Amino acid sequence: MSGWKEYFDNPHSLKHYVIHTGNVHMAGNIHFNRKSPGFKQFPADKRFNPVYAHLIEHPEKGYVLMDTGLHSSFADRSSGNIGYLLGRIIKTKSEAGMDVVSQLKKIHVTPDQIRYIVLSHLHADHPSALPLFRQNRSVKVYADQDELQAANSVFGLFQGYVKSHVADFDLFPIKYSFQVAPFDQVLDFFGDGSIFIVKTPGHTPGHVSAILNMIDGPVILTFDAAHRRANIDENIPPKGEYSSALKSIENIKTFINAFPDTRVFYGHDPDQLKTLKFIPEFYS
Numbered sequence: 001m002s003g004w005k006e007y008f009d010n011p012h013s014l015k016h017y018v019i020h021t022g023n024v025h026m027a028g029n030i031h032f033n034r035k036s037p038g039f040k041q042f043p044a045d046k047r048f049n050p051v052y053a054h055l056i057e058h059p060e061k062g063y064v065l066m067d068t069g070l071h072s073s074f075a076d077r078s079s080g081n082i083g084y085l086l087g088r089i090i091k092t093k094s095e096a097g098m099d100v101v102s103q104l105k106k107i108h109v110t111p112d113q114i115r116y117i118v119l120s121h122l123h124a125d126h127p128s129a130l131p132l133f134r135q136n137r138s139v140k141v142y143a144d145q146d147e148l149q150a151a152n153s154v155f156g157l158f159q160g161y162v163k164s165h166v167a168d169f170d171l172f173p174i175k176y177s178f179q180v181a182p183f184d185q186v187l188d189f190f191g192d193g194s195i196f197i198v199k200t201p202g203h204t205p206g207h208v209s210a211i212l213n214m215i216d217g218p219v220i221l222t223f224d225a226a227h228r229r230a231n232i233d234e235n236i237p238p239k240g241e242y243s244s245a246l247k248s249i250e251n252i253k254t255f256i257n258a259f260p261d262t263r264v265f266y267g268h269d270p271d272q273l274k275t276l277k278f279i280p281e282f283y284s
Contacts, residue, residue: 003180004218004259011215012194015057016283018265018276019103021069022094023048024125031227031268035242038234048093049268051125053100054221055109055279056212061190062115065100066210066221068129072099081131082124082162090124101132106280112136118174118189118197119143120223120267121204122151123160130165141166144199145173147206159204174199174208182251200225200252202245203238209252215284217261222252228269232256 025048032039053069074080074094079087097103101111111133119127122143133139148171151161174197176185185199196211203224212219225248227238232253237245256262263283266272277283 004255007193007196007213008218008259010193011213011217012192013059014194014212014214014284016212016214016219017055017057017107017279017281018283019053019055019069019100019279020098020273020276021051021053021100021103021129022074022092022098024051024070024093024268025049025091026089030239031231033237033239033242033245036236036246038236042230042236047270048091049227049270050273051268052265053129054210054265055104056195057282058190058194063109063113064116064118064189064195065114066118067120067126067223068117068132069100070094070098070125071128072096072102072132074128075099081128081164083157085157086124086160086162099132100129103279112138114139116189117141118208118210119147120209120221121147121207122166123204123224124162124165126223127165128162130169131167134168140172141169142172142174142197144206144208146201147204147208148173150205182254200248201241202243202248203240205241207240207248209248211255217263218259219263219265219283220252220255221265222267224267225249226252226264227267229264229266229272231266232264 051069054066056064071081074092075096078092176187180186183198187197189195197208200209209225210221226232237249
């Protein structure tokens with residue numbers, strides 16, 4: 001863990017804005033993998049779960065958006081822009097003004113000011129609002145290469161991928177450049193030790209999480225590698241390929257244990273929702 005400590009000894013003046021774009025629900029305990037020995041101890045949870053986007057303001061590089069959350073169309077119809085079939089499976093709740101572009105106005109940021117978008121994975125609720133940035137011809141959108149392949153598969157829709165969300169964008173594959181234990185594949189996004197992308201597969205083949213090296217201490221955005229705190233506390237990975245999802249959970253847990261001051265933001269934890277501060281407030 002010495003590598004991380006060297007980075008954290010030199011934090012960066014980042015601002016981290018959390019944007020709550022709406023809520024989703026699917027039948028069954030999708031947050032916990034059925035192959036886990038502890039799966040049956042968790043009763044079915046029928047609560048709706050928050051869907052987030054995260055905006056990172058870098059003092060020199062500008063704005064990085066991590067995931068986009070739900071599209072504005074979900075305020076008008078429950079199927080939003082995921083189509084009739086997925087709309088029958090994925091239940092949503094959203095309101096006018098909850099989409100990421102509307103909420104960026106709270107800090108006077110327009111879509112064309114977003115320079116980079118990093119997608120944790122391509123399940124429908126994470127890049128749903130990406131089409132709202134189509135007029136920004138200079139934005140660079142990044143995703144893991146394995147994730148791009150999974151989303152483009154013949155049966156991608158049945159895995160929760162909607163190809164139209166990423167249509168008309170040139171998607172840049174994340175090019176990991178080194179290893180920092182416990183993570184095998186790491187990208188120093190700007191090369192300055194401020195924002196790191198770490199591969200955390202399992203929930204999907206190319207899922208990634210993010211580590212922010214901030215003044216008030218490190219932040220880890222688990223996205224759907226850990227839907228909820230219970231995934232980490234109980235060592236139960238989310239739905240997906242069990243062994244790799246479990247390994248990702250264990251890696252995140254090892255990291256948090258090594259740096260107990262780390263602030264953890266889970267992918268869809270309804271209990272954490274009420275504890276967070278949202279844009280225009282920020283973490284530093």
